[in-house]
Amino acid sequence: MPTFDYAPAPESRSVVTIAPTYGFFIDGAFTRPKATFATLNPADESVLAEVSQAGPRDVDKAVAAARRAFEGEWGRLSGAERGKYLFRIARILQERAREFAVLETLDNGKPIKETRDFDVPTAAAHFFYHAGWADKLEYAGLSAPGTTARPHGVVAQVIPWNFPLLMLAWKIAPALATGNTVVLKPAESTPLSALLFAEVCQQADLPPGVVNIITGDGRTGQALVEHPDVDKIAFTGSTEVGKTIARAIAGTAKKATLELGGKAANVVFDDAPIDQAVEGIVGGIFFNQGQVCCAGSRLLVQENVHDEVVAKLKRRLQTLRVGDPMDKNSDLGAINSREQLDRITTLVDAGVAEGAERWSPECTLPTKGYWYPPTLLTGVAQTHRVATEEIFGPVLSVLTFRTPQEAVAKANNTAYGLSAGVWTEKGSRILWMADQLRAGVVWANTFNRFDPTSPFGGYKESGYGREGGRHGLEAYVTTTPATPTGATR
Amino acid sequence: MSRLDVRKTYKLYIGGKFPRSESGRSYAVQSASGEFLANASMGSRKDVRDAVVAARAAFGGWAAATPYNRGQVLYRVAEVLEGRRAQFVDEVAAGEGLTARAAAGVVDAAVDRVVWYAGWTDKIAQVLGNLNPVAGPYFNVSAPEPTGVVGVLAPQASSLLGLVSVVAPVIASGNTVVVVSSAARPLPAVTLGEVLATSDVPGGVVNIVTAQTAEVATWLAAHRDVNAIDLTGVAGAEGVDWAGLEAEAAGNLKRVLRPQVANGEPVEPDWTAAPGLERIRAFVETKTVWHPKGL
Numbered sequence: 001m002p003t004f005d006y007a008p009a010p011e012s013r014s015v016v017t018i019a020p021t022y023g024f025f026i027d028g029a030f031t032r033p034k035a036t037f038a039t040l041n042p043a044d045e046s047v048l049a050e051v052s053q054a055g056p057r058d059v060d061k062a063v064a065a066a067r068r069a070f071e072g073e074w075g076r077l078s079g080a081e082r083g084k085y086l087f088r089i090a091r092i093l094q095e096r097a098r099e100f101a102v103l104e105t106l107d108n109g110k111p112i113k114e115t116r117d118f119d120v121p122t123a124a125a126h127f128f129y130h131a132g133w134a135d136k137l138e139y140a141g142l143s144a145p146g147t148t149a150r151p152h153g154v155v156a157q158v159i160p161w162n163f164p165l166l167m168l169a170w171k172i173a174p175a176l177a178t179g180n181t182v183v184l185k186p187a188e189s190t191p192l193s194a195l196l197f198a199e200v201c202q203q204a205d206l207p208p209g210v211v212n213i214i215t216g217d218g219r220t221g222q223a224l225v226e227h228p229d230v231d232k233i234a235f236t237g238s239t240e241v242g243k244t245i246a247r248a249i250a251g252t253a254k255k256a257t258l259e260l261g262g263k264a265a266n267v268v269f270d271d272a273p274i275d276q277a278v279e280g281i282v283g284g285i286f287f288n289q290g291q292v293c294c295a296g297s298r299l300l301v302q303e304n305v306h307d308e309v310v311a312k313l314k315r316r317l318q319t320l321r322v323g324d325p326m327d328k329n330s331d332l333g334a335i336n337s338r339e340q341l342d343r344i345t346t347l348v349d350a351g352v353a354e355g356a357e358r359w360s361p362e363c364t365l366p367t368k369g370y371w372y373p374p375t376l377l378t379g380v381a382q383t384h385r386v387a388t389e390e391i392f393g394p395v396l397s398v399l400t401f402r403t404p405q406e407a408v409a410k411a412n413n414t415a416y417g418l419s420a421g422v423w424t425e426k427g428s429r430i431l432w433m434a435d436q437l438r439a440g441v442v443w444a445n446t447f448n449r450f451d452p453t454s455p456f457g458g459y460k461e462s463g464y465g466r467e468g469g470r471h472g473l474e475a476y477v478t479t480t481p482a483t484p485t486g487a488t489r
Numbered sequence: 490m491s492r493l494d495v496r497k498t499y500k501l502y503i504g505g506k507f508p509r510s511e512s513g514r515s516y517a518v519q520s521a522s523g524e525f526l527a528n529a530s531m532g533s534r535k536d537v538r539d540a541v542v543a544a545r546a547a548f549g550g551w552a553a554a555t556p557y558n559r560g561q562v563l564y565r566v567a568e569v570l571e572g573r574r575a576q577f578v579d580e581v582a583a584g585e586g587l588t589a590r591a592a593a594g595v596v597d598a599a600v601d602r603v604v605w606y607a608g609w610t611d612k613i614a615q616v617l618g619n620l621n622p623v624a625g626p627y628f629n630v631s632a633p634e635p636t637g638v639v640g641v642l643a644p645q646a647s648s649l650l651g652l653v654s655v656v657a658p659v660i661a662s663g664n665t666v667v668v669v670s671s672a673a674r675p676l677p678a679v680t681l682g683e684v685l686a687t688s689d690v691p692g693g694v695v696n697i698v699t700a701q702t703a704e705v706a707t708w709l710a711a712h713r714d715v716n717a718i719d720l721t722g723v724a725g726a727e728g729v730d731w732a733g734l735e736a737e738a739a740g741n742l743k744r745v746l747r748p749q750v751a752n753g754e755p756v757e758p759d760w761t762a763a764p765g766l767e768r769i770r771a772f773v774e775t776k777t778v779w780h781p782k783g784l
Contacts, residue, residue, distance in 0.1 A: 132608020
């Protein structure tokens with residue numbers, strides 16, 4: 001069969017300027033770099049920049065700046081004026097969208113078409129949506145009649161590396177809309193878009209201290225969430241760290257929302273539109289190289305269409321283009337870090353050792369950087385590690401079921417409960433399934449849909465709290481009487 | 490020698506274009522202190538009917554636009570309005586007899602009012618809609634939808650802040666509008682049309698007719714292809730019987746937003762007060778969808 005190759009279509013890096021070193025963004029200004037470590041381009045392991053490791057004293061400074069802003073200018077601002085700052089930020093993100101897309105792809109390794117068409121526009125949309133809420137909070141049903149919902153104060157936000165800018169937007173937009181101030185720590189492997197966002201805050205003339213950004217590894221995150229003058233914590237990341245945070249704040253006045261791991265079931269019934277389902281399955285697990293907490297990583301396919309679905313999946317996987325994330329034709333880019341690549345490799349090897357059959361399309365992976373081919377594991381049993389543990393990579397575990405009840409039992413047989421997918425032409429069955437599935441988001445005949453108006457978050461060990469929509473505002477306000485400052489008094 | 494200024498021709502705004510009245514009529518607009526400001530088009534019954542046709546034609550597209558998109562467009566209106574600040578300050582000061590400082594405050598409030606409604610577009614359904622826990626295996630959800638073409642009699646006194654306060658909530662939910670401007674103070678309305686024409690608002694979504702309220706209000710109230718009417722502008726309008734307009738509106742059961750009434754007389758609301766949801770709620774329909782749940 002003749003094949004057609006794609007000509008390279010590289011996006012230009014010239015739209016973005018990366019400084020050799022970065023400090024923190026505290027109180028409206030950048031600090032001098034200190035104790036720096038490298039952030040790499042995972043596609044070729046080149047060093048993009050050196051960023052600073054925040055220690056306890058830096059955390060103190062950032063939290064103090066946020067406290068001053070909360071008790072000063074920002075705390076006195078009307079909702080309408082807060083909203084206008086958020087509208088400004090949304091517009092600047094739209095204006096500088098290409099710059100953010102390129103920077104995000106360089107630092108994260110995901111394809112430029114995803115950062116360009118999804119991450120950055122959705123981040124801007126989040127700010128736009130929450131800008132509108134800032135002066136309408138009394139309509140959001142957040143407090144009992146006659147009482148007023150108030151901001152918590154200083155919010156500590158720790159975000160992951162899989163959607164660096166988008167997670168920043170999910171965190172900062174509702175926090176500011178409700179009147180809080182924030183100290184945000186991006187992931188150690190993807191700090192650059194957050195540091196560029198600091199410039200956006202400057203361009204928007206956001207008052208100093210309202211948004212503070214500190215970089216560092218897990219130690220910085222720990223110091224931040226354990227800081228006594230932090231009122232609320234918003235964390236997105238692993239279930240393991242989420243549990244650590246929940247333990248750390250036990251017995252304090254601190255509030256937390258935790259958006260953690262997932263092991264979503266994507267349930268395909270025999271009456272599903274199979275070609276459409278195959279597209280949804282592929283998008284569900286290979287979007288962002290599968291490094292998505294709500295990825296459809298467990299395919300539950302009705303037994304009588306298993307062979308057809310798997311054959312079509314294999315055919316479709318052969319057309320996926322894996323390679324240079326900066327190439328506009330790439331469907332899959334690089335894995336974000338060596339550590340993550342090792343984890344994927346270990347888990348898939350364990351799956352094969354336990355009896356799963358592994359298949360990947362023929363594809364040539366770049367020699368430098370962190371790469372993993374799109375992978376199908378068939379013959380997976382519920383007890384296999386690849387069916388129970390979050391792989392967070394481009395790996396789909398395929399299981400089967402015979403009846404809807406069995407599909408529900410298997411889908412819910414997980415410690416997680418973030419998301420689920422259902423594929424069937426029958427509307428009543430979709431709604432029946434949605435009722436049975438213990439998951440915070442259920443997609444029917446689609447997958448991986450996100451919108452600022454739509455709440456997102458999990459059941460069970462996928463964490464608690466919701467982000468987005470009217471419900472997402474709840475986490476950022478309190479209706480208890482005001483205390484002077486801080487949380488732990 | 491001082492330069493002679495180039496003055497603007499004030500026309501109607503219908504279907505995204507700026508026609509003169511088909512009647513060929515105009516009327517002199519005077520400042521609050523009685524000086525000549527400009528000749529405005531005196532819109533006719535036919536102009537109103539043309540405006541309804543344009544509004545109906547634009548309804549499908551505007552109602553189908555995503556709320557996010559409508560919000561962006563309305564925010565763009567605020568941006569462009571802010572950019573024309575000086576011109577609006579002049580027109581509001583002259584027409585309403587305000588100091589430049591007071592007029593500037595009015596224009597600022599008008600910009601902020603548009604921003605307020607820009608933020609509502611994608612929240613209306615979240616506040617006015619809900620899932621209904623019916624006693625059976627059914628998914629049941631109610632959500633607001635725009636009612637259609639809305640006729641608006643704009644306030645007579647507040648020629649800009651009042652105008653945006655009645656137009657923005659109507660289009661925020663996806664309706665299209667035919668607005669009859671303040672009769673005595675029509676100039677900011679025409680300039681607002683110029684803002685809308687350059688703000689990504691599709692032609693026909695907002696149609697502005699400068700006219701004598703008493704002459705055209707009846708035709709708008711009686712028009713069979715208008716779904717709702719806002720009678721706010723009857724307050725202070727000469728020769729207008731608002732009960733009569735409401736009776737005309739009953740011909741096709743238009744939704745009617747009555748004027749504010751004090752001591753038995755319609756009065757113009759205080760436009761500086763924080764707006765509520767009433768003006769959005771008045772022009773939406775609630776649609777309820779049922780679907781069974783089961784295997």
